Amino acid sequence: MPSEKERLELKTGKTPLKLVLKLKSTIRDLYGVDPDKYIPLNTRLTCIDSFCIIHSEIPSTRGLRLSNLRIIYEGSWLGVYVKRTALPSISLARRILQEHGLRSAILVSDQGVKAFLYGNDILPQSVIKIYPSSTGIYTVIDSSDQEVIGFSKWSSRRKVYVNIYDLGIFLRILG
Amino acid sequence: MKIELYEIYRDIYVEPAREAYEIALKYCYLPYMVQRYLDILGEKEALELIRAFEKPVKPVVRTNTLVTASSELKKRLSELGFKLEEIPWAPGSFWVVEKPANPTLGATHEYLKGYYYVHRDASSLLPVLLLLHDYVGDVLDACAAPGGKATYIAQILKERGCGLVYANDLVLYRLKALIGHIMRMQLNNIVVLWSDARVLSSRFKRRFHRILLDAPCSGEGRISVDPGRKSRTSLLDLAILVKREIELLASLIDLLEPGGVLAYVTCSIAPEENEYVVNYVIKARRSVEVIDPPLKLLDYSRGVVEFRNLKFSEEVEKCIRLWPHRHGLFGYTICLLRKKD
Numbered sequence: 001m002p003s004e005k006e007r008l009e010l011k012t013g014k015t016p017l018k019l020v021l022k023l024k025s026t027i028r029d030l031y032g033v034d035p036d037k038y039i040p041l042n043t044r045l046t047c048i049d050s051f052c053i054i055h056s057e058i059p060s061t062r063g064l065r066l067s068n069l070r071i072i073y074e075g076s077w078l079g080v081y082v083k084r085t086a087l088p089s090i091s092l093a094r095r096i097l098q099e100h101g102l103r104s105a106i107l108v109s110d111q112g113v114k115a116f117l118y119g120n121d122i123l124p125q126s127v128i129k130i131y132p133s134s135t136g137i138y139t140v141i142d143s144s145d146q147e148v149i150g151f152s153k154w155s156s157r158r159k160v161y162v163n164i165y166d167l168g169i170f171l172r173i174l175g
Numbered sequence: 176m177k178i179e180l181y182e183i184y185r186d187i188y189v190e191p192a193r194e195a196y197e198i199a200l201k202y203c204y205l206p207y208m209v210q211r212y213l214d215i216l217g218e219k220e221a222l223e224l225i226r227a228f229e230k231p232v233k234p235v236v237r238t239n240t241l242v243t244a245s246s247e248l249k250k251r252l253s254e255l256g257f258k259l260e261e262i263p264w265a266p267g268s269f270w271v272v273e274k275p276a277n278p279t280l281g282a283t284h285e286y287l288k289g290y291y292y293v294h295r296d297a298s299s300l301l302p303v304l305l306l307l308h309d310y311v312g313d314v315l316d317a318c319a320a321p322g323g324k325a326t327y328i329a330q331i332l333k334e335r336g337c338g339l340v341y342a343n344d345l346v347l348y349r350l351k352a353l354i355g356h357i358m359r360m361q362l363n364n365i366v367v368l369w370s371d372a373r374v375l376s377s378r379f380k381r382r383f384h385r386i387l388l389d390a391p392c393s394g395e396g397r398i399s400v401d402p403g404r405k406s407r408t409s410l411l412d413l414a415i416l417v418k419r420e421i422e423l424l425a426s427l428i429d430l431l432e433p434g435g436v437l438a439y440v441t442c443s444i445a446p447e448e449n450e451y452v453v454n455y456v457i458k459a460r461r462s463v464e465v466i467d468p469p470l471k472l473l474d475y476s477r478g479v480v481e482f483r484n485l486k487f488s489e490e491v492e493k494c495i496r497l498w499p500h501r502h503g504l505f506g507y508t509i510c511l512l513r514k515k516d
Binding site: 008010046048053056058060061063064067068069070071072073074075076077089091113117142147149167168169170171173174175 | 281282284287288339347348350351352354355356357358359361363365366367368369370375378379380
């Protein structure tokens with residue numbers, strides 16, 4: 001039986017237009033900014049198992065593809081496609097919020113941050129401040145240093161901020 | 176480059192002496208390895224080496240200076256209970272001399288936020304500093320995963336204002352970790368390639384001024400963190416590794432620009448995997464020469480010119496050796512090869 005390492009599934013290619021439009025729409029809805037300023041014309045998609053990364057294309061690599069070199073990642077991390085949602089990357093969200101101030105965000109206490117980074121949801125009592133979101137999706141901010149640590153979605157049924165993805169992916173998925 | 180396995184095996188074969196068997200039995204090594212230590216170092220120093228392998232090494236935290244200042248990182252990790260000591264020859268990097276039970280270095284919020292990279296040992300910083308001395312431009316890291324050196328190179332190039340890192344590896348699950356590090360550390364100047372490094376020269380339509388070849392090796396220099404390596408590599412396995420190392424080095428030399436430099440690196444102290452490989456390639460390819468390191472960051476040991484009945488080119492003395500018992504680091508060998516103009 002093949003080991004987990006051997007069974008890894010990889011897909012790479014140009015990001016489908018539908019997905020690019022979804023990502024741009026999310027950025028516009030979340031932050032009220034022009035997404036074209038942040039998402040370049042040519043982007044690539046890398047899916048490792050079910051986790052998909054949207055990243056920019058470095059123009060000088062086009063020739064490499066023609067030479068049969070398999071490029072599996074390049075450029076800046078722009079977004080993810082996870083749980084059927086296209087979301088900006090943590091680094092892109094950080095950049096947008098630095099430029100335009102906090103929007104569609106929740107400021108979370110230390111206890112909430114710890115739970116969230118383990119992949120758990122955030123309880124309302126861990127939220128120090130809410131910056132309203134029209135979509136129900138919130139950028140999660142660590143209150144101790146104002147850093148973006150992931151994304152969550154408010155569930156009115158469960159009364160929690162459901163974890164969509166967080167920095168812990170670097171250990172749980174990409175570790 | 177075509178080289179026969181039996182030819183290598185014949186060259187490196189050794190019949191260990193009784194003394195080597197006795198020491199090997201006591202410390203659980205393969206006898207041919209101990210024979211090698213006795214041949215190079217003599218009995219007293221060979222035993223010092225074996226005892227040094229029993230001691231733990233200090234892990235290293237390298238600041239991602241693109242995201243935070245090293246003083247800020249030191250402050251934050253100190254608050255978590257880590258005691259850090261600056262490495263004098265690698266600015267922004269620290270030896271971790273004390274650590275709390277929790278959290279581990281790879282699970283702090285600071286780590287997840289991309290503030291630093293964790294190296295098992297400081298030796299892996301050295302080839303990057305030597306290869307990038309006074310250099311700005313693209314770099315090929317031919318066997319890059321999981322990415323300690325590739326992310327370091329990318330960070331330095333970014334600070335210097337330009338240059339891309341082409342980070343290649345053959346093993347996909349290790350490349351996954353590399354991609355994770357690139358995203359975590361917010362680097363945007365790395366191109367990740369999935370290929371056998373031996374075919375890169377036929378695929379790239381360009382040449383490089385700097386290439387790093389951290390060749391897959393026996394890992395004999397890392398016994399302190401992986402004691403299984405005392406007995407994992409038989410002499411035949413070693414010959415197979417050497418063959419691949421020669422093939423890798425020979426093919427990557429084709430990717431060097433005239434005047435360009437390639438760093439051939441292994442975490443092994445075996446002359447078979449280092450001086451033997453470099454000697455073989457420089458003799459077959461007269462277009463490259465071994466050069467002295469451009470910086471004296473440590474009191475390096477020099478390359479081995481004579482080993483049993485093998486006599487190598489005098490040039491390989493310019494290779495750098497790190498010995499656990501002399502330098503307090505992993506066993507490591509670095510040879511810088513320059514393509515003649």
